[in-house]
Each structure stands twice: as C-alpha cells, then as structure tokens.
Amino acid sequence: MVSIITPLDSTIKSVMEFTWPMIFMCLIIAVSIRLADIIKNKKELVLYKDLSILFFMLYIICLFQVVSFEDQNTINSLNNLTPLKEILRYHIGSNLFLKNVIGNMIMFIPYGFFVTFLTKINRKREAIILVLTASLSIELTQIIIGRVFDVDDIILNVLGGMIGYFLYRLLDKIGDSLPKILKSNIFLNILSLIMVGIIITYIYMVVR
Numbered sequence: 001m002v003s004i005i006t007p008l009d010s011t012i013k014s015v016m017e018f019t020w021p022m023i024f025m026c027l028i029i030a031v032s033i034r035l036a037d038i039i040k041n042k043k044e045l046v047l048y049k050d051l052s053i054l055f056f057m058l059y060i061i062c063l064f065q066v067v068s069f070e071d072q073n074t075i076n077s078l079n080n081l082t083p084l085k086e087i088l089r090y091h092i093g094s095n096l097f098l099k100n101v102i103g104n105m106i107m108f109i110p111y112g113f114f115v116t117f118l119t120k121i122n123r124k125r126e127a128i129i130l131v132l133t134a135s136l137s138i139e140l141t142q143i144i145i146g147r148v149f150d151v152d153d154i155i156l157n158v159l160g161g162m163i164g165y166f167l168y169r170l171l172d173k174i175g176d177s178l179p180k181i182l183k184s185n186i187f188l189n190i191l192s193l194i195m196v197g198i199i200i201t202y203i204y205m206v207v208r
Contacts, residue, residue, distance in 0.1 A: 013206050019065050023058055030054060046185055048192035056114040063107060067138050079149040086152040104153050105160035108135065112164025124165070131161030 016023075031054070038045055080086050090097035108131060115121070115130050135157035139149045181187060 104156035108160030112161030
C-alpha cells in the first residue's frame with residue numbers, strides 16, 4: 001500500500017508520477033463520451049454529479065495502480081491470514097503504524113464515501129459488502145502479481161470504507177436541514193467547481 005510516512009505532498013507527487021498517463025487518457029475518454037451523450041441524447045448536465053463520478057473514477061485508477069505497484073519491501077514477505085497479527089505488532093504513533101495501519105484506513109475513506117453517494121445505500125451491511133469486495137479484489141490480485149495477501153489490510157480497508165460511509169451519512173443529514181438555496185444544483189455546481197480548482201491548484205503546486 002502507499003506510504004504516508006512522508007509528507008502528504010510527497011506521497012501525492014510519487015503517485016502522480018506513475019499514474020498521470022492513465023489519468024490523462026481516462027479523463028479525455030470519459031469527458032468526450034459524456035459530452036457526446038449530452039449532445040446526442042439532449043441529457044441534462046448536472047455538473048456536481050458528473051464531477052463526482054469523474055473524481056471517483058480517477059480515484060479508483062490511482063488506488064488500484066498504487067496497490068499493484070511493486071514494493072521491494074514486500075517481495076520477501078509472507079502472506080498473513082491471522083487477523084490483527086500485523087496491526088498489533090506496530091507501536092502506535094510509529095512510522096510503520098502510520099504507514100500500514102492509518103494509511104490503509106485513509107486510502108479507503110473516499111471509497112466508502114463515494115460508493116454511498118453514488119448508490120444511495122442506507123444500510124451498513126450493504127456498505128460493508130461493497131467495501132469488502134473491493135478490498136478482497138486488491139488482496140487477491142496482489143497474490144497473482146507476486147505480492148502478499150494480508151487479512152489485516154482487508155480489516156483496515158473496511159474500517160476506512162465505513163468511516164467514509166458514516167461521513168457521507170452525516171453530511172447528508174446535515175444537508176437535509178440546510179436552506180433550499182444551498183441544496184440547489186446551481187450552488188452545488190459552483191461549490192464543485194471551487195473544490196476542483198482547489199484540488200488542481202494543490203496538485204500542480206506539489207508536482208511542479
């Protein structure tokens with residue numbers, strides 16, 4: 001999994017260095033197909049929803065490319081089928097704890113959030129199944145490509161995904177109590193553009 005023992009900007013920079021070609025190609029293809037669909041079928045453009053889907057797609061690309069990237073530190077490691085074995089051997093607050101415990105949870109928070117947003121699921125069991133499916137697919141793929149299977153990674157991924165699920169549910173409840181103007185498509189579209197601008201600016205400053 002991607003390391004968070006370095007500053008966040010260094011981690012993002014390292015990810016972008018080997019994922020940007022795929023991100024660029026997928027971005028062009030996805031946008032062109034969506035525009036063709038809107039023009040040809042006269043569909044309504046709801047910018048914040050389209051941007052959310054696009055961001056989720058790019059996040060998945062980065063996630064699966066990062067976790068399948070060969071890490072020299074794991075080549076000689078053994079598979080771990082004992083729950084909590086790896087988690088409990090790290091000292092809380094240590095670099096390895098931040099990398100292998102906190103890092104594995106953080107990586108799946110966006111997954112839980114966007115899966116809940118896109119599917120509108122409202123049951124914890126459904127969220128757990130979706131997050132578990134994604135995490136298990138990663139671990140099984142790692143076995144196929146010569147890396148290691150770690151049941152603790154699955155546990156941490158599911159925990160992170162459920163944090164994302166509850167975060168969306170909380171924001172959704174807060175949104176229900178907001179004035180109509182703050183829930184309108186116009187406001188949400190403007191807000192999404194501002195967020196995209198902030199993200200692009202941050203990434204540009206990191207990778208330049």
